[in-house]
Amino acid sequence: MDYAIGDVQGCFKSLKGLLNKINYNIDRDRLYFLGDVVNRGNNSLETLRFIQSNQDNINMVLGNHDFHLLVCALTERQPNKNDTFLDILSASDKTVLLDYLLTRPLVIEHKDALFVHAGVPPQWSKSDAITNAEAVHKNLQSKNVSEFLSKMYGNYPNKWTDNLSNEEGSRYTINALMRMRFCKEDGELEFEHKLNVDQNPENFEAWFLHSKRLMAEEEIFFGHWSSLKDVNSKNIYPLDHGCVWGESLTAYNLTNHNYISQKSLEVN
Numbered sequence: 001m002d003y004a005i006g007d008v009q010g011c012f013k014s015l016k017g018l019l020n021k022i023n024y025n026i027d028r029d030r031l032y033f034l035g036d037v038v039n040r041g042n043n044s045l046e047t048l049r050f051i052q053s054n055q056d057n058i059n060m061v062l063g064n065h066d067f068h069l070l071v072c073a074l075t076e077r078q079p080n081k082n083d084t085f086l087d088i089l090s091a092s093d094k095t096v097l098l099d100y101l102l103t104r105p106l107v108i109e110h111k112d113a114l115f116v117h118a119g120v121p122p123q124w125s126k127s128d129a130i131t132n133a134e135a136v137h138k139n140l141q142s143k144n145v146s147e148f149l150s151k152m153y154g155n156y157p158n159k160w161t162d163n164l165s166n167e168e169g170s171r172y173t174i175n176a177l178m179r180m181r182f183c184k185e186d187g188e189l190e191f192e193h194k195l196n197v198d199q200n201p202e203n204f205e206a207w208f209l210h211s212k213r214l215m216a217e218e219e220i221f222f223g224h225w226s227s228l229k230d231v232n233s234k235n236i237y238p239l240d241h242g243c244v245w246g247e248s249l250t251a252y253n254l255t256n257h258n259y260i261s262q263k264s265l266e267v268n
């Protein structure tokens, strides 16, 4: 069986509970994590080790928290006081774990579906998303990765145009695929709000609600937005069910189309 799994955020106990529930068999099943496997929860190191050490049968897309870990590990930027991945930064196998993250994609194509952490902006087709994600992926493989990472924080450019530089284009792509919640029809991004889907800032809407969205006929599985529950939008599968906030961790069985949820087992 193949499963897509929402944001673990270091909630390794809950992940083990979920894998138990689906009778996870490492030789038979494949897992796709939708990003934010680390941070905020208590066991980022165990979570990332589990994923990295089973990479033949497990894959993940990068989320904003995974990316933030890379930035803190490889540039001058210091972790915030709420960051809980310091165990990874001081681990003996830190290099192996960080190298694993640096090789992860921003999107994964699975049959006709796309896996991504935050979403795909309305003006991008699936092939646009794949091409632009690949450009960032290439920068993460370059020997100048520290310099690249040091330039990737910031909310601008907030619009996509075809004449952006590599640096500008990468920043937009990272913000769109890993952080976006609300945007305009043309893909202009907005980062002031982390509200519920019906509390959109003026002139903005949730990225998946735009009527002319180019990926409307293709399935998108994503995490990142834990307050999204029943969005009731065709082909839209939000799987961050707020485990780190005491709610639940959810897997979607891509083979038989069932949801399996594990109530959060974290003790904070």
Ligand SMILES: [Mn+2]
Binding pocket: 036, 063, 064, 065, 117, 178, 223, 224, 225
């Ligand atoms: Mn996120």
